[in-house]
Amino acid sequence: MTNNPNEAPYRPAGYSALIERYALEVIPNWHRSLVTDKGVQRVDLRNDIVEEVYPCKYWPGESLGEQLEFALKYDGTNLAILSLVFQKADREELLEYIRTRPTGKYARRLWFLYEFLTGERLPLADLKRGNYVDLLEPEKYYTTNPVRPVRRQRINDNLFGDARFCPTVRRTPALRSFEKDDLSERCRQVVAGYAPELLKRALGYLYTKETKASFAIEQSRPDSTRIERFVALLQIAEQEDFCRKSPWLTVQNRVVDARFRESDYRATQNYVGETVARGGEKIHFVGPKPKDLAELMDGLIGAHERLNGGGVNPVIQAAAVAYGFVFLHPFEDGNGRLHRFLIHNILARRGFTPRGVMFPVSASMLKNPADYDASLEAFSRPLRPLVDYSLDADGRMTVQNDTALWYRYMDLTPQAEALFRFIALTIDTDLREELTFLAHYDQAKAGIQDIVDLPDRRIDLFIRFCLQNRGRLSERKRSSHFETLSDEEIIRLEQAVRSAYGLS
Structure with missing residues (x-):
């Protein structure tokens, strides 16, 4: 696939385009975007990755900022991929994008994420006006609340963690x-x-x-x-x-x-493996x-x-x-x-x-x-x-x-x-x-005690042996453990167990 619309019907967009542009090796994002020159839109699942094809009107443009904005809109917020992109991309190109739309919600999110992920402060003045926007969209991601308001970009930081460790979970x-x-x-x-x-x-x-x-x-x-x-x-x-x-x-x-x-x-370095x-x-x-x-x-x-x-x-x-x-x-x-x-x-x-x-x-x-x-x-x-x-x-x-x-x-x-x-x-x-098993056990035990006053240990044995043999005591178990009980007592005790456990 290629970014040239004249050479192929599909063009990678968002993270896919940026991964290709900067030759990044990444853990694949859960969502992969492609734009076609045809007016169709479809979604496929390939190797646990949602692959979505958009009509040509969705093409964001070739610039870094446009592709990043498309990624946040349609591919989600992948902090690891964004971090790699920010390491490789031209910072001036990102600055140009932010300066042309300083109060836009995606520009502000990318501005915040650049400084969050790189630890570098961009040469931009703090915003003085505009509503605060959530960094992650709560309808798409699990987020924390109360948020951490960030005055510089007027962003509500609702991430799980900070730059040291910050997992994400999507609202699937x-x-x-x-x-x-x-x-x-x-x-x-x-x-x-x-x-x-x-x-x-x-x-x-x-x-x-x-x-x-x-x-x-x-x-x-x-x-x-x-x-x-x-x-x-x-x-x-x-x-x-x-x-x-x-x-x-x-x-x-x-x-x-x-x-x-x-x-x-x-x-030391550890790993999980097998010979x-x-x-x-x-x-x-x-x-x-x-x-x-x-x-x-x-x-x-x-x-x-x-x-x-x-x-x-x-x-x-x-x-x-x-x-x-x-x-x-x-x-x-x-x-x-x-x-x-x-x-x-x-x-x-x-x-x-x-x-x-x-x-x-x-x-x-x-x-x-x-x-x-x-x-x-x-x-x-x-x-x-x-x-x-x-x-x-x-x-x-x-x-x-x-x-x-x-x-x-x-x-x-x-x-x-x-x-x-x-x-x-x-x-x-x-x-x-x-x-349920314990409730049935108590019922069986009470039924047994109404028939013969056996010690608890022997009651437990009787119930266990019956359950091992479809609700009946085998001749071998009877002769080895319950030889003193009469035939009538054995029949009644077995019935008590079957009744308690719903056995036929």
């Missing part, structure tokens, strides 16, 4: 639908149907289930001590904000093998360079603090912070477990889950590994070709190029959608099923 139809479903209220309705004592018992099981699932995702088999430590952390998740360096280190020290505890962020042949390594993910970590992590903490009071949906905040954390990969070990713990911590602190209630999101991730992997690979896969690295004979990695930009300005929309799906699945299956 899927996310709008999840918000409309009000999963927090659905969780409350599920919980409201059960007695407090039953909830307390269920929670004890769910803590353990979540802990084991979080370790199992990483194919780790912790000893009982580490399981107990993680359970203890989950039990206080709603009491303390763990999104700070010191608590992160505390959690990391509790969930990893004692030999791999850390006292600071990692000082595919003798001497061969397949790299799945490369973390940011150690020298970039401190600033990125400080930025993540700052974004979390802003989101805490920013009126953003708790699930969006949890996705931005927890996935941001795992992509920054600040430790040699324990990053995944910490990432999943932060999801609970943020949802509990923001009041998304009823007080004292925790649902096992990791269990849903474990049962749907392809979906969880996809949520991670939505960032890691397009990142891989942009990282220039070498591995020595001992598997130590050195990253040769500057990569901080990609971790600093992530589009975490796919991760937010995935987290909403996992939460919905958890509420509708794991939480509901566990509570």
Whole structure:
């Protein structure tokens, strides 16, 4: 494709045109614009990228400012690509564009974004008049409120973070639908149907289930001590904000093998990979360079603090912070477990889950590994070709190029959608099923006690054996555990279990 309208029916516009013009290597934007010389408009989905073709009347013009304005209008606000464009483009060309329309909303946004992303102040006088405009359009993006008014460009800064770390999340139809479903209220309705004592018992099981699932995702088999430590952390998740360096280190020290505890962020380059042949390594993910970590992590903490009071949906905040954390990969070990713990911590602190209630999101991730992997690979896969690295004979990695930009300005929309799906699945299956199972158990236990006064341990065994055999006690289990009960008692006890669990 070419920018020359006489040579091809399609011309890249917006980010596509600028990427081609400056020969940029980028993580592809979610939306790609093309302008045709025909009067048609269509939208296609290609490799998870929305490709939209516009009629010729949409052609913005060849100048830098015109293409940037088109990009903001139709392709969205991609901070990483904008940062690269600003590094390569002629600053005077941008200044000319801004000076010709100093009060235009797109000119002001680009002016602000240039100074925000480059740290350089343009030789322009502060605006003295005009209404303030939102930097990100709230109907297209999740934004913080209250905003940070910037007098210089008369812009409402409603970003999640600052120049150190600033993820974005778009308001996609899927996310709008999840918000409309009000999963927090659905969780409350599920919980409201059960007695407090039953909830307390269920929670004890769910803590353990979540802990084991979080370790199992990483194919780790912790000893009982580490399981107990993680359970203890989950039990206080709603009491303390763990999104700070010191608590992160505390959690990391509790969930990893004692030999791999850390006292600071990692000082070596880490990556996730697998050996595919003798001497061969397949790299799945490369973390940011150690020298970039401190600033990125400080930025993540700052974004979390802003989101805490920013009126953003708790699930969006949890996705931005927890996935941001795992992509920054600040430790040699324990990053995944910490990432999943932060999801609970943020949802509990923001009041998304009823007080004292925790649902096992990791269990849903474990049962749907392809979906969880996809949520991670939505960032890691397009990142891989942009990282220039070498591995020595001992598997130590050195990253040769500057990569901080990609971790600093992530589009975490796919991760937010995935987290909403996992939460919905958890509420509708794991939480509901566990509570229902316990309610059925209590009914079966009461029915058994009305027939024979068995010790609790034997009641539990009887129910378990029956459930393993379609509601009936096998002859082998009867002879080994319940040989003292009569045939009539066994029949009545089996019926009590089947009735409680709705078995035929």
